[in-house]
Amino acid sequence: MTPRLIAALTLFSLLAVSAMSASALEIKMAMVRVDYPELRPISRLEEKAQDIGFAGAELALQDIATTGQFMGHSYELETDSVASEDLLTRVAELRAEGFGIIALSARAAELIAAADSASDLLFLNIAATDTRLRSADCRANMLHITPSAAMRADAVAQFSAVKQWKRWFLVYGSNPSDITLADEYRRAAQKFGLSITDEREILDTGGARRADTGHVAVQRQIPVLVQNPKDHDVVIAADASDVFAPYLPFHLWTPRPTMGAAGLRPVSFNPATESWGGMQFQSRFDKLAGRYVTEADYDAWLALRAIGEAVVRTGVNDPAELRSFMLSEEFELAAFKGQPVTFRNWNGQMRQPVLLYDGRINASVSPQEGFLHQFSPLDTLGLDRPESVCDLFERDQR
Amino acid sequence: MKFICALAFAALSSTAQADRIFVSNERGNTVSVIDGTTWEVLTEFDAGLRPRGIIVSPDGKKLYVCASDDNLVRVFDTATYEEIHTLPSGPDPELFVLDPSGQRLYVANEDDNLVTVVDTETHEVLAEVPVGVEPEGMAVSPDGKFVVNTSETTNMAHFIDTETNVIRYNALVDQRPRYAGYSQDGKRLYVTAEIGGTVTVFDIASDGSPTEVGKIRFDVPGVQTEWLQPVGGLVTKDGKLLFVALGPSNRVAVVNTETLEVEKYILVGERVWQLAFTSDEKYLLTTNGNSNDITVIDVARQEALRSIQVGQQPWGVAVAYGLN
Incomplete structure (x- = not known):
């Protein structure tokens, strides 16, 4: 018996005794950041780091790859920054290279153009807060991680x-x-x-x-x-x-x-959040990036972490199947916000608490106690089912 | 009402148990000591930075405390409260278990995705086992053959073979698993999921492999489901009842392990975290992190009897049996 065969058999027996179905699966994800010409921020404390967003995506990769090793899943992450005029070319290249999932940091116009240029890819909006993207200008192949305006x-x-x-x-x-x-x-x-x-x-x-x-x-x-x-x-x-x-x-x-x-x-997140296990997220991020986390990093992390969770629970890498699982009632994810985050199946917006941050601490977190909703208190924030005119999602699931 | 309290107190006093109760106070950096007969707080001693996980050795003589921000385990004499020595633990130790012989300590290192195995006699690190992201809950099978670790971001229970220190089985559970516990006969394992709001129940085969047999869910009228967050848990010796601490809902659920239905919710202090039984299993003790106290529950009557003020942000509780 050759050594390689022995190794293969050992691996097989390890997988065979595992309590769950572990099978080799490869998942190719990209995070693309469109860099626009911008004035410097009013406060230099808000200057953007070179790796803004990417560091969050890297942390998500570490997190989900650790889980993946127990399941026989391997992840590949590509991070790119592009000028807005080069976005569609880059998306086409990624598609040709077999990337099925793109977390995209861009403005509304580029998000829509990218989604329309590759309908078989799943896009995750990690930057644009425009509410119209969750309503009249929604796209079936785009989920929204960042909370809407x-x-x-x-x-x-x-x-x-x-x-x-x-x-x-x-x-x-x-x-x-x-x-x-x-x-x-x-x-x-x-x-x-x-x-x-x-x-x-x-x-x-x-x-x-x-x-x-x-x-x-x-x-x-x-x-x-x-x-x-x-x-x-x-x-x-x-x-x-x-x-x-x-x-x-x-x-x-x-x-x-x-x-x-x-x-x-x-805000969706900030470096002061310690509650709900947040300290562990902050420690991991600080160590990786050598700086404090920003909303852009957290939203990128959350996007890819959601993909990882969907892969773990379904055992598939097909963007359409992952999308439909993420929109289903079975999907839920712990996101250091004290309650599971899920997706609205009428417009693809992630349901989540919104932190009210004064620059040093979270003064409060909404939804506030007492604002009730027949389905979830989180749906008191943003477009509720009847308020969104998006009709590209399977509204009857829930 | 006063009369009832007095009666309850008399009842407690008459069941003279020489238990000594130790509570780790996460924010106060201390351990509170309570007499299990009179329920009097005997003392509060310094226990290092951010003490969380706390256990007593099988012989009742040593108290092990995870001093999370000191990155080590401190070992105290349960009679004198003097620190005997420290043990290496790996960074940010949170929860740990001792094997039934008291020889090996298994520590979850939350920031490094490791379980560290430490020899309690030689004080040496025997192994570091890579596990999922944010390892937290730890359990040891009654025969000592497996140690179970839960990882909060990976959402798995990892079954580590204690002979080889290698993971033998992995099982998915719900979001943010916090606690794992075997029944005394080793045939069941319960894993709580704080954000998932469930307890996953596994049957354990003779080879130690898990098979999921059900989920326990919680529902209290008038309480938002988001607040019903299962954290600590504990099974009675006969395996019939499982107590589950439900964090910010300030309740402990009593679960029938046959039907997996909740029989009762007991109102306790604020943000209830970890649980321990007294030696005779007459009383269940709960740490309440936000009200800075512990609640004493009468196990047979399934009622809260009293609360005892301890230090700042009580986290874990351990009981030394048979001390005077």
Whole structure:
């Protein structure tokens, strides 16, 4: 008997005694990050690391590969950053190389284009919060890991309602994404019985960013822009473009707490989260990346971890089969948020709690106690079944 | 009400058991000592940084404590509370088990995906067994032939052959498995899943291999299912009842192991975590991490009798039998 044959037999006998069906399976996953030309953030604490997102994907690979070794599953991960004009070429290449699953960090237009260019691939949206991607612009081959803007606005509104901060002063930017975000807050206020007593638009003139004169100019401008508002309990900052929100809390005319894009922010994760076993995730991530985790890393981790879980439970690597399992009632995943995360089978959005983070600690987590739902309290956040007009999913499963 | 309490107290006192109860206080960095006869807190001593897993040696003389942030196991004299020595444990030890002879300690290293095997006499590390991500729950089969480890992110129970220190079987369970425990006859294994909200039940064959035979689920009217998070567990000696600590729901479930149905939910302190029986199995002790106390449950009546204040964030509980 040749040594190789003996080795093969030993392996076979090991697999044979395993309590579950272990069979060789290869899973090829990619994480693609589209890098857009961007201004630097207002705060240098928010400068993006070179490996942002990728580090989260690497951690997920380590986690699921460890599990895979007990099942005879092996995973391959490709991480790529591309310019937006090169995305479709890269997707086509990955498809040709046999990659069936792509976690994609991109804006809505590129996400839709990528999904439409390869209908047999499964895409996981790990960056775009646009609610329309979960409704009119949904795609059957795209699941959404990152919480939608609607979920985030609802998370803020629930907390505000619990605090009895019922009157909002909405301050929003002038870019299209800011206008859309302001609409999310108007809708959320109505959903939870809050009123918007006053609104202000802050024009993005291109000059309000961090400059040598920094706070001096800002200290003069912001109070003027928000002066004499009608009575309100809280200021809601709708600034998707990072133009003014960080300056807002301490340059208001009327001193009130700020929520939204500054002050208390709705996020999927942050480096301060220790609860629900989170410390173990943080330790593993810090060790791997040599820095703190960001939302982008967590969302990438969560996307691939969800794939790993679906592979473990189904024993298949086919994107369509994995998709249908992830949308089924059998799928659930522990994500360091205190309760299992699952997927909405009407639009592919992952159900999950939204953390309310003040930059140092989680001040709270939504859904808040007392907001009830006939199916899951998590569905009080974002588009519920009747609210989404997406009709590309099998709505009758649940 | 006062009269009933007095009666209960008298009942407790008359069943003179010379048990000594040790509670690890995760945030207080101490161990609280309670007299199992009078329920009096005798003392609280320093036990290193972030003490969690806690067990007493089979002869009742040694107390082993996982000092998680010291990255070692501290060993104390159960009579004098003096530290005798330390044992290497590998990084971030959380939970551990002793084999029935007391010779070998099996430690789950949460941050390194390992189970470390330590000789309690020579103080040497005998083996490091690679397991799944975030190893946590540990159990040893009554015949000592297998050690079971559960890994919280891999969602598996790994069955380690203690002769070879190699994993022989793997079994999938639900999300975030926390605790594994054998019945005394070794024919059953229970694995709790904190986020899955279930207990997976395995029949164990004579070769140690597991076969899943059912799941235990929990439901309390008026309590969100997300709060019913099974963590610690314990089977009675006769194997008929399984007690399951349900974390933030502040309840302990009493499960009939034949029907796998919950017979009763007992209200205890806040964030109930780990469980231990007194030597005569008359009382079940629960650690309640958020209310900083332990609850004493009457096992026969399935009722909570009293709570005893201990240190900050009690985590684990172990009982030394027959001490004076």
